[in-house]
Amino acid sequence: LRTGFPEVIWGPGKTPQQIAQIMEAMRNRTSVIMATRIEPDVYGAIRAIVPDVHYYATARICALKSPPSPDHKPQIPGTIGILSAGTADLPVAEESAVTAELYGFGVQRLWDVGVAGIHRLLNNLHVLNDADVLIVVAGMEGALPSVVGGLADCPIVAVPTSVGYGASFNGLAPLLTMLNSCAAGIGVVNIDNGFGAAVLAGQILRTAAKLKAKSEKL
Amino acid sequence: LRTGFPEVIWGPGKTPQQIAQIMEAMRNRTSVIMATRIEPDVYGAIRAIVPDVHYYATARICALKSPPSPDHKPQIPGTIGILSAGTADLPVAEESAVTAELYGFGVQRLWDVGVAGIHRLLNNLHVLNDADVLIVVAGMEGALPSVVGGLADCPIVAVPTSVGYGASFNGLAPLLTMLNSCAAGIGVVNIDNGFGAAVLAGQILRTAAKLKAKSEKL
Amino acid sequence: LRTGFPEVIWGPGKTPQQIAQIMEAMRNRTSVIMATRIEPDVYGAIRAIVPDVHYYATARICALKSPPSPDHKPQIPGTIGILSAGTADLPVAEESAVTAELYGFGVQRLWDVGVAGIHRLLNNLHVLNDADVLIVVAGMEGALPSVVGGLADCPIVAVPTSVGYGASFNGLAPLLTMLNSCAAGIGVVNIDNGFGAAVLAGQILRTAAKLKAKSEKL
């Protein structure tokens, strides 16, 4: 167990009954109780057993704890900027966003800033400047992190998605793109792994908080 | 034989003697006599046999006919804009440029506009606007054509290069990137195929010239 | 947005309701309103909401604007010749053809001219000669563009399809064939990307028209 990041439930391959049971078993034991990759009908079956479960439809996440309201100041300072290239990348981008929010981090979303329409990205540079760490989600050719890497001055977590067809080979194309990015300072996670990106971004903010605490002790 | 594009000599696997011999055999028969992928020492050995051969060092091209001087108006109207992402992509980009010039097309070069420093590209949008067709050369993640595809309003020929290491897998990564580009209107050629890109771009300008001739006949 | 080519709706992953809604939102704003990769049942559900939608069954395209009637002279001069190798490649070839027609370009179809029966192609060389740009669609071994590249004197857009089985690896085989074509002057698009091929071919014709306009201004 890595401190501060309670285990989450991986939905695929589990019955709604099993997920409900694990959720109940975790209740009162951890601060965040969530399951990922939950289709709407699975959510329906879980809710029949666990009435207070909440569903984040786009993110395909079920959770017992709702995200902090906008005016609820997060405990760990800093903002995770999350960018996505296309509409079809939203489920992965929202998996990152909701995970981060459920873990208590501040999130700033910027959707639909794919490189084929670069001006939308350039018109929103304040999001890149305000963020302390960026998650960049893109499928098809996956070029967005490279461009962002040249514009932003913070760590970047790149998430390739399986969005695309033909020579995207289920996400292989954007994965290779991101690994070969000529912009340094980019860490890549597995295809569609919005959850893992949120944990890595969260770790980066926690590192900052811990360093500050250390320096104050001196 | 495709009209207007005389055969060129593919250098690899041929001795300097063989290349020299083919060049002499072509002399007086075609307007352009050139050989590609010629290393400097091979050039030296060819020149010993064919004294009037010219060497385009970066392009690694040997030719009997020098490119038109800047003030020499090309016969086929239109401009081929050629962009390259990084310094290491120059040999491929120059192979495109010199081929196009030797074939009599107007060329506008724009080097080192890789996406990790997007402002250099944005500061040179006039090159994109002035071109009638664009050749975009990029290695590593090969993201440049996608960005250009969103900025330019003309046909784009994308050339992946084998520049890179590790997960670029000798040009596979930028090849996949370009094929998956979310910007439509991009045609991709083989890895490092600067020559083929020039022929395709030249065909596009010739099509325009032929269409104009047709319409004037009516 | 690239001038002259209004955005089209990518069908997969969207509900009929979402597609219908986007179409209505685009009405009166763009000249071409179309959605690609639409299965018959999805079309049925869209039509229930948008009664004046038209369905091009083989092309799997829904559109609000029908293609120009045969005697309706296109605004942009020139003809896009579209060739397909086998019957199973028709959906992709028709995606190209209908897209091009909806965008207002003149199209000449030539189906079933695969290289295993080369005489059918040779008996129709007038189509190759009359075209100003060619789209060549082929699956399985994808050899057709190479042969056409040696016969035609115009730019060629090659479209590999996922038609085939076993060692075609979902279109990888014809994709590699086309990229390695020994005939220069061929630009390749993604597997099954009939739409992108039409946009590239259209760009080529528009370039010609713009060049003519430029020369007339002088």
Added chain:
Amino acid sequence: LRTGFPEVIWGPGKTPQQIAQIMEAMRNRTSVIMATRIEPDVYGAIRAIVPDVHYYATARICALKSPPSPDHKPQIPGTIGILSAGTADLPVAEESAVTAELYGFGVQRLWDVGVAGIHRLLNNLHVLNDADVLIVVAGMEGALPSVVGGLADCPIVAVPTSVGYGASFNGLAPLLTMLNSCAAGIGVVNIDNGFGAAVLAGQILRTAAKLKAKSEKL
């Protein structure tokens, strides 16, 4: 040991001394004594030990028995037609041709009939018609066997070569092309395996001779 096809020596990884020694050991024991993939300098070293060795330079074959003179009627009736697409495919095509001749089969060569210049092939259809079995050698996109498969009425052995660069991936592209050929009746051998193609073609002619002998016995 398969009757009628004496073992041949695979050159790579063996010293000239080892090859010479194996050749001498085979002398007087088999009718054909040959070694494949022999570079010129290796041949020189072998000849210093085995003076009567003959070198087929393009085929890169060393043998103790020269091929039958043109007017020497082969013992096994029938002709192996051998076609090659490009100049760079010649070493593989000649490996097939010399192997077949050394084994006593009649060979008809047809070089440089790649599909990008289809008329050269069409002008030589008599070679296809006269052959009883065809070996078709091609690199790059490897499209030649598909076209030949539609023109010839005899068994076809297809040999992909490693000629090419970039997305040919050392012969993977023509290999896949040939395996996916939409023309049936084509058997494919390993990349650059001119030797194996000759053995398969020879087996086909021997089958014919054996069937004739059987029918005469009845």
Added chain:
Amino acid sequence: LRTGFPEVIWGPGKTPQQIAQIMEAMRNRTSVIMATRIEPDVYGAIRAIVPDVHYYATARICALKSPPSPDHKPQIPGTIGILSAGTADLPVAEESAVTAELYGFGVQRLWDVGVAGIHRLLNNLHVLNDADVLIVVAGMEGALPSVVGGLADCPIVAVPTSVGYGASFNGLAPLLTMLNSCAAGIGVVNIDNGFGAAVLAGQILRTAAKLKAKSEKL
């Protein structure tokens, strides 16, 4: 059209109505009317339209002409021996066998002689000796053709199948095995391509018949 091998209908992607219609259109025009890759329910729907259609269940072939009865001497002399490695390879092996029989060739079947139980193969060597050409079908590791290649003295057509799981990668493993066979004289066809193997084997027997006819004319 290659003489002697009438076109067959490729079932996948066609409706039963389309298949029935093509069959009726071919009736009275060609001697063999067959469709491959037909599932039982598709057969049922075809039979409702074409009552005299016959179904070869394991081969998944529908045909209007039944195979020659055992005592019906085939017109083309010679025997095609067909071997299969495992039970799961039977559909592909039967596709070869029924195709060959429908085309009028003599067939000898030998099932379940995979290399993991080599003695069953060794106990049936007479099948290898009696055959004039062999088709060898194997999935998983696809080792059978290599072993047969060392035992039989006739041309071998190797058919990899998609039988297997995990690292068989849908037939890639046996395909590579067969291409790398250390036994020469083996031609490989596409994964699961039982039909193509039958055509190639048939071509080999027809070559023999044609050579005999030629020699008798002299």
Added chain:
Amino acid sequence: LRTGFPEVIWGPGKTPQQIAQIMEAMRNRTSVIMATRIEPDVYGAIRAIVPDVHYYATARICALKSPPSPDHKPQIPGTIGILSAGTADLPVAEESAVTAELYGFGVQRLWDVGVAGIHRLLNNLHVLNDADVLIVVAGMEGALPSVVGGLADCPIVAVPTSVGYGASFNGLAPLLTMLNSCAAGIGVVNIDNGFGAAVLAGQILRTAAKLKAKSEKL
């Protein structure tokens, strides 16, 4: 240009003269002047031109500025722990370490803690605990980051190396291992990209410093 990380020179494909020239041009303009992937003989030739260049042999880095002495407190607080699995991974691990030190970050090295001898890692857990961010370098199977991910509570940058043979496929194996790590919170960079890992880790520490500065302003 990303603030705080001056450009470095990528050695491969550049002559010593070119590298020396770029270094001199950068002198007095940036705080860190370094070139990566420099072989010993290239270093020798550079030093002949730039006498005050320093060579980090294992890291294969040339630089004009030596790393901070051990007692020189770094300006950006925090420690980058760098772990390597095997001896052959050292050049990549040292590329990370020297880059980080040249950029002014505090580095703690832990070499030879591969998972096949897990106790050496477990006996050095203090390095994991003391680090604010970890770089984990491993080739062959690349399992080290997964294990470290379960032990450390900080962001992890994983670097696959091309160390290995056979089925490591030049680093593909450890790359896939790291991307699939069941431990979340790991960002992966390109194969052998020790430099990029250092930049990402440095960005993480700078983020912490900037966040602290922000909070102090409030």
Added chain:
Amino acid sequence: LRTGFPEVIWGPGKTPQQIAQIMEAMRNRTSVIMATRIEPDVYGAIRAIVPDVHYYATARICALKSPPSPDHKPQIPGTIGILSAGTADLPVAEESAVTAELYGFGVQRLWDVGVAGIHRLLNNLHVLNDADVLIVVAGMEGALPSVVGGLADCPIVAVPTSVGYGASFNGLAPLLTMLNSCAAGIGVVNIDNGFGAAVLAGQILRTAAKLKAKSEKL
């Protein structure tokens, strides 16, 4: 047939009727009658025909003979330790365990000891020490066998599973990981091949028993 390991029935592609029939045919002929990869509904249909069939649900195995009761001393001495990394790997691990038990071997299970929580493995080292041979089952990054290889002093059979997503490429990632393990003494079987691992482990224990018998005869 390999002595001591009766054939088992591979379920996929067989109807329940076929499986039931084979089981009945084997009854009274072999000591172990089992079928693998049986889904629950297939089991139901088999039981309707063969009432005394037993179903091991997680292992997806149907068998006529139940495993030895805990106090039933196995005939072949020695213990097969079976480890699995994650919950989703259980079906494969149980396939190994039930197969081994049905064949009469002693089995010790240790589930959920994935490397991301290394302490659970370290707290159960007695399982590794007590085993005479180990089967280690892991998906995703497949790192567990490498770690176990450094801790255990006995032969290890590694089983990659298809558990994972994205860059696991259906088990390719853990397969490569295991083949590249820096710990020697590990033999790898096919992806998800729990059955094959049990046979190999059983062979190892039988070898031991046979060696003991041999030595006692002396």
Added chain:
Amino acid sequence: LRTGFPEVIWGPGKTPQQIAQIMEAMRNRTSVIMATRIEPDVYGAIRAIVPDVHYYATARICALKSPPSPDHKPQIPGTIGILSAGTADLPVAEESAVTAELYGFGVQRLWDVGVAGIHRLLNNLHVLNDADVLIVVAGMEGALPSVVGGLADCPIVAVPTSVGYGASFNGLAPLLTMLNSCAAGIGVVNIDNGFGAAVLAGQILRTAAKLKAKSEKL
């Protein structure tokens, strides 16, 4: 450290000086001191420093301890049978054999029993019967372990080699063949990993010895 198998030195990437130094450091500390993948000239340089080093030329192994003389009864009972398919596989097979002998195990060699000449294998079945564990080494199509798996009743360690060309893809083909073997009870190691195979086979014999010791204690 795994008991009984002292570390060996991996030669590639180390200078002769480094290897000599490590050997001297190990002297008097472990019973076996050996280095693998040593080319002849590297051996020469090592011997100049360590005069009592012995070189096993085919195995490319340097060692300080010679293998047991034939009449020296090994301490661990049992015999490792080692089979190789072709002559070119010998370096890998000898790496296995010499490693096993240096570790004190009894070895029985059987070279050149590739499946294309199955009778040589069948004439030597006593080697398979006498062995307690088998190492089977094969390149190209790698079919030998499958055949042996059906003939032998003991554990099999399969070693694919990089011997071959074209579609062998540096050993990928035999690797896949072996993983897909339809004979169960086969464990596969990395391409060319003769050393690892010897350690695994040795572990199997040691397990037998330990089990015997355990049973005698009871």
